[in-house]
């Protein structure tokens with residue numbers, strides 16, 4: 825079985841980041857997986873209806889809601905984007921995701937702490953949390969090799 829991998833669209837150079845800048849992830853594994861046709865790209869925030877560029881957003885640690893730096897509650901867009909990512913995984917039987925670390929949608933080990941002062945805490949983004957609830961294994965650019973070791977394994 826050849827696994828497909830859900831991937832943060834910004835890793836592939838798509839212009840979806842909040843500040844409109846392109847910042848792709850240059851890595852041999854990414855190139856290989858792209859050539860093998862494994863990668864299914866999504867930007868949950870754009871899928872949820874947010875524009876590019878958009879105000880930076882962080883998860884409030886007390887409420888769990890997502891706010892922009894000017895106090896707008898954008899939780900609904902984040903949740904919708906997460907649902908769309910999950911739907912894509914379910915449609916294509918995707919067991920693995922490679923998502924951008926520390927993003928309020930895509931983070932898998934750390935996120936910004938909600939104070940907009942650049943501090944990070946342990947935690948996961950909205951999309952990562954939903955995918956994990958449904959048994960999808962989420963990795964980041966920091967543990968690419970672990971993902972490479974697991975894909976195509978029938979044991980999982």
Ligand code: SF4
Pocket residue numbers: 832833834835840841842866867868869870924927929930
């Ligand atoms: Fe990249 Fe995820 Fe942020 Fe979209 S939401 S720009 S895919 S990190």
